Amino acid sequence: GNHPEGSITLKMTATGPEIQVRGRDKPxxxxxxxxxxxxMDINVIEANITTDSKGKIANEFRIDAADERFRSKEFQRRLVEDLKFLL
Known part of the structure; x- marks a missing residue:
């Protein structure tokens, strides 16, 4: 499902890749x-999951910094595209 209110953001931080998921919560x-x-064999080191009273989610996943695939912009782009389908 494609949700206009949902977004997936991937940023490279000093502690490794971070994936942010925003949108409406759904079962x-x-x-x-x-x-x-x-x-995808992605090792999540830390996850912060928040849902507000209106059912909006803000999830952050910190990924293992040793995962060298994230150095590839193409890999990053494909990953974001794939995850968007879940929103």
Whole structure:
């Protein structure tokens, strides 16, 4: 599903890649994200999950800095595209 209110942002930080997921909460979203990371062999070091009273989510996933695939802009672009389908 493509949600106009949803967004996936990937930024490279000093502590490694960080993926931010914004949008409306829906059943199974977190599971779908976790599954996607698992299938792509992406190691999430830390996750911050917040949902406000209106059902808006702000999730942040810190990725293992040792994952060299993130050096590739193409990999980053494809990952963001893939994750957008889950919103």
């Amino acid at each position: 199974g979203l977190l599971l779908a994200l976790a599954q996607a990371f698992y299938l």
